[in-house]
Amino acid sequence: MRARNPAALLALLAFTACATAPGRPDAQAAAVTAPPAATTLGSGVPPLGIAPDLKLPAQQKFRLENGLSVRLVEYHRLPIVAFHLVMREAGAARDPADLPGVAGFTAAMLTEGTKNRSAFQLSDELGFLGASLTAGASMDAAYVSGAGLSRDLPRLLALLADVTMNPSFPDSDFFRVQDQRRVGLLQQRDQPGMIASKTFGKLFWGDHPYGHWIGGTEASVVKTRPDDLARFHAAHWRPGAAEIVVVGDVDAASLRAALDAAFAGWKGSDPVRPLPAEGPATTRRAVLVEKPKASQTFLILGMPGIARGDPDHVPAEVLFQVLGGGSASRLFREIREDKGYTYGLWARESAQRLGGVSYLGGGVRADATRQAIQDLLGQVKTLRDVPVPEAELADSRNAIILGLPGDFATAAGIAGKMAEQVVYSLPDDHWSTYPARVRAVSAADVQRVARRVLDVDRLCTVMVGDPEAVKPQLEGLPLGDVEVRKP
Numbered sequence: 001m002r003a004r005n006p007a008a009l010l011a012l013l014a015f016t017a018c019a020t021a022p023g024r025p026d027a028q029a030a031a032v033t034a035p036p037a038a039t040t041l042g043s044g045v046p047p048l049g050i051a052p053d054l055k056l057p058a059q060q061k062f063r064l065e066n067g068l069s070v071r072l073v074e075y076h077r078l079p080i081v082a083f084h085l086v087m088r089e090a091g092a093a094r095d096p097a098d099l100p101g102v103a104g105f106t107a108a109m110l111t112e113g114t115k116n117r118s119a120f121q122l123s124d125e126l127g128f129l130g131a132s133l134t135a136g137a138s139m140d141a142a143y144v145s146g147a148g149l150s151r152d153l154p155r156l157l158a159l160l161a162d163v164t165m166n167p168s169f170p171d172s173d174f175f176r177v178q179d180q181r182r183v184g185l186l187q188q189r190d191q192p193g194m195i196a197s198k199t200f201g202k203l204f205w206g207d208h209p210y211g212h213w214i215g216g217t218e219a220s221v222v223k224t225r226p227d228d229l230a231r232f233h234a235a236h237w238r239p240g241a242a243e244i245v246v247v248g249d250v251d252a253a254s255l256r257a258a259l260d261a262a263f264a265g266w267k268g269s270d271p272v273r274p275l276p277a278e279g280p281a282t283t284r285r286a287v288l289v290e291k292p293k294a295s296q297t298f299l300i301l302g303m304p305g306i307a308r309g310d311p312d313h314v315p316a317e318v319l320f321q322v323l324g325g326g327s328a329s330r331l332f333r334e335i336r337e338d339k340g341y342t343y344g345l346w347a348r349e350s351a352q353r354l355g356g357v358s359y360l361g362g363g364v365r366a367d368a369t370r371q372a373i374q375d376l377l378g379q380v381k382t383l384r385d386v387p388v389p390e391a392e393l394a395d396s397r398n399a400i401i402l403g404l405p406g407d408f409a410t411a412a413g414i415a416g417k418m419a420e421q422v423v424y425s426l427p428d429d430h431w432s433t434y435p436a437r438v439r440a441v442s443a444a445d446v447q448r449v450a451r452r453v454l455d456v457d458r459l460c461t462v463m464v465g466d467p468e469a470v471k472p473q474l475e476g477l478p479l480g481d482v483e484v485r486k487p
Contacts, residue, residue: 012271025300053405056432059418060252066266067240071418073247073254075411081156081248082147082412084419085164087275089235090142093209093354099224102218103236106229110144111120112173115166119173120158131156133163139210140353141423142237146335146375147412148362150249154258159251161262164260169226178221184238185218192298192363195289195487200462202301203287204357236270243422247415284480286461288470289487296363297465301376305349305356305453308424314437315445316358316453321396322388322446323347323379324360328395331360335375341368345376349453353424358453366465373461377478383450387443401435425466436456 060072092103111133113119126133131148133156144164148156188194198213205211216224238321246255324331324347331345345362360380364372388396400416407413408431421430461479463470464487474482 013483014328025045031485046145054408054410054432054435059428062252062256064239064256066260066263067242067269068263069243069424070255070259070268071243071245072252073098073245073252073418074251075247075414076249078411079150079249080147080411081150081153081246081250082410082415083145083160083244083246083248084415084422085144085160085239085244086419086422087142087237088140088423089241090232091137091140091277092212093139094232094236095209095212095216096228096232098220099216100220101214101227102220102228102232102283102468103142104137104214104223105177105224106215106237107135107144107183108177108228109169109174110135110163110167112177112309113168113170113299114162114190115168117159118170122163125155125159129155131159133159135163137214138238138423139214143419144335145412145415146187147276153248153250153255154261157258157262161266163265164237167229167267169229171226174226174229176404178224181215182218185215185221189487190290192294192296195291196298196300196361196462196464199287199485200302200460201288203285203462204280204282204302204460206281206393207263208354209274209277210352210354223241238362239263240269241273243279243420244416245410245422247418257452275353280460282460284457284478286457286474286479286482286486287463288463288467288474288482289462290467290484291464291487292466292468294466294469295366296463297366297372297463297470298358298361298363299369299370299372299376300361300462301373302460302462303358303455303458305358306351307355308353309426310351310356312449312452313349313351314434315441315449317400318393318396318438319383319440319446319449319453320349320358321400322349322392323383325396326399328399330379331376334379335372339368339371339375341365341372341375342485344444345372366469369431369463369465369470370477372476373477373479380454380456382451384447386447388446390443393441393443393446400438404431404435436484 057073057075062070064070090103090107095102111122113122117125120299129148129152131146131152133144133146135144136142144160146156146160201213202211244259306316321329323329324345326332331347335345336342342362342364345360345364347360350357350359360376407417416429420426421428457477459479467484471482471484
């Protein structure tokens with residue numbers, strides 16, 4: 001089976017989860033330990049219990065002669081292997097100013113044919129191996145991911161190397177993928193959440209490398225040609241800016257030999273890295289995007305956040321779990337359940353390599369737009385002014401920690417979490433120490449970080465809704481001047 005888009009990664013994870021869920025215990029597999037929680041029949045909801053400790057296998061590191069870094073986690077529970085090849089300087093932040101979307105377009109084309117294999121040949125070989133391969137890009141990096149049986153690792157790495165080193169960007173497949181991307185952007189015109197996200201990104205980031213939509217625009221996609229992808233690939237897909245994470249039933253000596261054979265022809269120096277970009281100096285700004293007769297208003301209220309590697313990132317995660325991280329969060333309980341303005345509101349932090357955003361948002365009844373904004377800002381003020389009660393804080397910390405073991409239950413899951421360490425230059429012990437760092441977050445930490453990342457004086461607001469219903473409700477709200485735009 002060959003995966004040609006990011007959605008296929010979900011199938012890959014599902015495949016690996018099914019393969020690794022049952023099986024014998026293994027000392028090298030990621031595991032959790034926790035004492036059983038006592039329960040009493042007929043007592044209602046069982047107690048949450050004690051959050052488990054996370055025990056992770058060791059990471060082994062080495063570097064090939066061409067500069068490709070390797071990170072191995074031996075995982076011998078089943079005869080499978082999963083990998084993520086991370087390209088640290090090939091994400092959408094490196095898109096040319098006149099061709100936004102090129103990084104993602106380039107990655108999407110890697111599995112559409114090489115100088116040695118057509119797309120159909122790639123598909124046939126992967127199908128014969130029962131393996132999968134997919135490629136994509138985020139704002140901060142690009143990747144090629146895959147999984148298969150460990151006995152087939154040399155052949156699978158040969159396919160990985162071919163798509164990484166030798167994409168041909170054939171015209172027939174290029175124009176098909178180009179049309180798919182253009183149609184996807186056209187469809188987003190009718191999706192309030194996508195309209196709001198695109199508008200907010202440009203409003204907040206401006207000319208910063210993060211200030212464009214990762215998929216580009218309809219005009220930039222139509223303008224792009226195969227030569228543009230080839231130039232981007234040649235400039236940014238270099239072994240010196242790459243690291244491969246491998247998790248599975250393989251040892252270091254065997255892996256090194258297979259990688260040396262597969263990537264022997266990959267050459268090129270590390271591309272010039274961009275200088276760290278300053279975050280935007282935001283002030284209060286608001287945009288209302290017209291969607292006449294809409295029964296809901298889609299809201300995004302955003303403020304400057306923090307970078308992924310910031311020491312305050314863990315307290316920020318706890319903060320946003322308290323505010324809008326699930327059905328026990330304040331936004332869910334007080335704005336959805338108690339007041340019924342919405343089916344769901346959320347709060348989250350988007351922490352990337354060069355900076356981040358603190359978001360609150362979701363769809364609300366059009367006639368409740370004013371009250372919903374007032375309540376959202378009220379929740380922000382409360383978190384800045386009043387320490388979170390210990391019981392609520394403990395529930396939020398536990399929710400984060402209890403959700404972590406599932407991310408490490410499979411080879412693919414471990415590879416994905418290790419890849420995060422690569423993209424954001426996190427320390428090797430990041431995940432093994434993560435539960436303890438979450439447990440250590442205090443009410444004072446949450447309040448301190450709330451005052452840092454929930455700054456309403458730098459609020460950017462985007463609303464997508466019916467101007468006749470929404471605009472009169474905004475009078476007197478602390479949003480700044482409201483600009484009304486066509487979609």
